[in-house]
Amino acid sequence: MTRIGLLLAALCISTPAFGQNCGGSFPSFVNALKSEALSKGYSSKMVNAFFANAQQDPAVIKADRAQGFFQRPFLDFSSRLISKHRIDHGAKNLQKYATVFDRIEREYGISRGVLTAFWAFETDFGAFQGDFNTLNALLTLSHDCRRPDLFRPQVFAALELYKRGDFDPMTTTGAWAGEIGMVQMLPGDILESGIDGDGSGHVTLKTSAADALMTGAHMLSRMGWRTGEPWLHEIIVPQDLDWSQTGLDQTKSVAAWKRLGVTARTGALGPNTLDASVLLPQGRKGPAFLAYPNFHIYFEWNKSFVYVTTAAYFATRLEGAPPYAAGNPDPALSGDEMKQLQTKLTQLGYDVGAIDGVLGAKTRSAVQAVQIKLGLPADAWPTQSLLDQL
Numbered sequence: 001m002t003r004i005g006l007l008l009a010a011l012c013i014s015t016p017a018f019g020q021n022c023g024g025s026f027p028s029f030v031n032a033l034k035s036e037a038l039s040k041g042y043s044s045k046m047v048n049a050f051f052a053n054a055q056q057d058p059a060v061i062k063a064d065r066a067q068g069f070f071q072r073p074f075l076d077f078s079s080r081l082i083s084k085h086r087i088d089h090g091a092k093n094l095q096k097y098a099t100v101f102d103r104i105e106r107e108y109g110i111s112r113g114v115l116t117a118f119w120a121f122e123t124d125f126g127a128f129q130g131d132f133n134t135l136n137a138l139l140t141l142s143h144d145c146r147r148p149d150l151f152r153p154q155v156f157a158a159l160e161l162y163k164r165g166d167f168d169p170m171t172t173t174g175a176w177a178g179e180i181g182m183v184q185m186l187p188g189d190i191l192e193s194g195i196d197g198d199g200s201g202h203v204t205l206k207t208s209a210a211d212a213l214m215t216g217a218h219m220l221s222r223m224g225w226r227t228g229e230p231w232l233h234e235i236i237v238p239q240d241l242d243w244s245q246t247g248l249d250q251t252k253s254v255a256a257w258k259r260l261g262v263t264a265r266t267g268a269l270g271p272n273t274l275d276a277s278v279l280l281p282q283g284r285k286g287p288a289f290l291a292y293p294n295f296h297i298y299f300e301w302n303k304s305f306v307y308v309t310t311a312a313y314f315a316t317r318l319e320g321a322p323p324y325a326a327g328n329p330d331p332a333l334s335g336d337e338m339k340q341l342q343t344k345l346t347q348l349g350y351d352v353g354a355i356d357g358v359l360g361a362k363t364r365s366a367v368q369a370v371q372i373k374l375g376l377p378a379d380a381w382p383t384q385s386l387l388d389q390l
Helices: 026-039 044-050 058-065 074-081 084-096 098-108 112-123 134-143 148-164 187-193 209-223 254-259 293-301 305-318 335-347 361-374 384-389
Strands: 232-236 275-279 289-291
Touching: 026 044, 026 134, 026 148, 044 148, 058 134, 074 305, 084 098, 084 112, 084 305, 098 112, 098 209, 112 209, 112 305, 134 148, 148 187, 187 209, 209 293, 232 305, 254 275, 275 293, 289 305, 293 305, 335 361, 335 384, 361 384
Parallel strands: none
Antiparallel strands: 232 289, 275 289
């Protein structure tokens, strides 16, 4: 999935009183949604027109069940996403839309590389926005009982956009998860953060780069982006660093990290008083970064650790940072081996979240904890040796 966005406080996500929350007969499910829409004050004519061609889309469920790409380690994932094409076209778009980026930096304090990286990864600068019917995708995922509380409110957000003339249930298409436009936003995100960047009178994220970029910037600002602050910086760390102090749940001031021997690989680190974490995507033998508070905002855009780290790093590349020093990390576990590790950690009493083969935040934390217990370098990178010991 590209982006599962904010759950909007303005949209109720409690179990509805008009029918089942998910599952059951799809026509009955849609009828319950229609009744709920009428109760919200929408006219029967509008509701009937909006849901007139509602259908389940089996391809959406298939896509939802087949998300294996995020199991890849950072070096592999980032090398696949950061192509010469994206670097070159990123530079061209930074120049082409310089006026828009100037406005974004002036109004929201968000650096231009940040939005450009999302634009590149989500749709290749608008070239591949998805061809799933958005309403049917949202209905299918709402009916499916994996995450109905996330997707059901988005149906009503799409209905509100339809009322405003900014959504066509017949022709609006996008990603399989219901996201729309050049930077892939859910209907609720558009309602809350939509900006008419080109002055057309409508928010059209599919065809207007200005609208898409301004809306993305507004959303990041609403998520808590801190104006004018950095987000990620590649660093050199001393080999005698206490690795148990690394990880996103461990923070120190930049000044404190400097005293421990952390230095910028190029350029200058952020202000001494700024809190930061040492991030080791593939352990102490791989690339190292200093992650600032703004880095955490990326997780409001996408929950995947490897996607977030890659997007944040690519943003620095677009603004002049050199390619990272890849180092020589220990080989990554396969998906099945990662599931074995997660199962072992769970049996030992650690909370790894879902046993899904993905090295997410909870699994990293558990790995680091068990490394400390076993007297190993606690860099949160799971290896075959660690799996064997467990």
